[in-house]
Amino acid sequence: MSSSKGGGGGGGEVRASHILIKHQGSRRKASWKDPEGSIxxxxxxxxxVSQLNALRDDIVSGKASFEDLASRFSDCSSAKRGGDLGPFGRGQMQKPFEEATFALQVGxxxxxxxxxxxxxxxKRTK
Structure with a gap:
């Protein structure tokens, strides 16, 4: 009977940034940096996946900041904000994204x- 949707005691809101790389299997094959979708x-x-792994390695090793790489490489319009998606609660993002974000520690x-x-x-930021 109880629903896990919404901001119950264990839910709450998180805040996260992300870097999105679209590919030929993506739902929408266009982005702010590839409006025609040719790439x-x-x-x-x-x-x-290999592009993202390389970016992640640069962030983890300290060669680059998450925000800088997001603003240059992410296919999401949040790139303009260094990948910041703002705060969100359960049920607002695609399930795999939500589960991964809520499982992360801040930072x-x-x-x-x-x-x-x-x-x-x-990257979970709050």
Whole structure:
């Protein structure tokens, strides 16, 4: 009977930033940096994952900041804000994205997360 939707005691809101790389299997094959979708349509999921892993390595090793790489490489319009998606609660994001974000500690960066939008790395900020 009880629903896990909504802001019950264990839910609450989180805030996160992400870097999204779209690929040929993505739901929408266009982005702010590829309006025609020509790059996205020729990007395999494997290629998108390896691009993200390289970006994640640069962030974890301290070579680059999450926000800088998000603003340059993310296919999401949140790139303009360094990848910041703002606060959100349960039921507002695609399930794999939500589960990964709520499982992170503040400041932690996820491994690759797959959704219908593409592949992401997520940094929980609140």
């Amino acid at each position: 996205i349509k020729s990007t395999t999921k494997e290629s998108a 932690e960066i996820s491994n690759i997360v797959e959704t219908d939008s593409g592949v992401h790395i997520i």
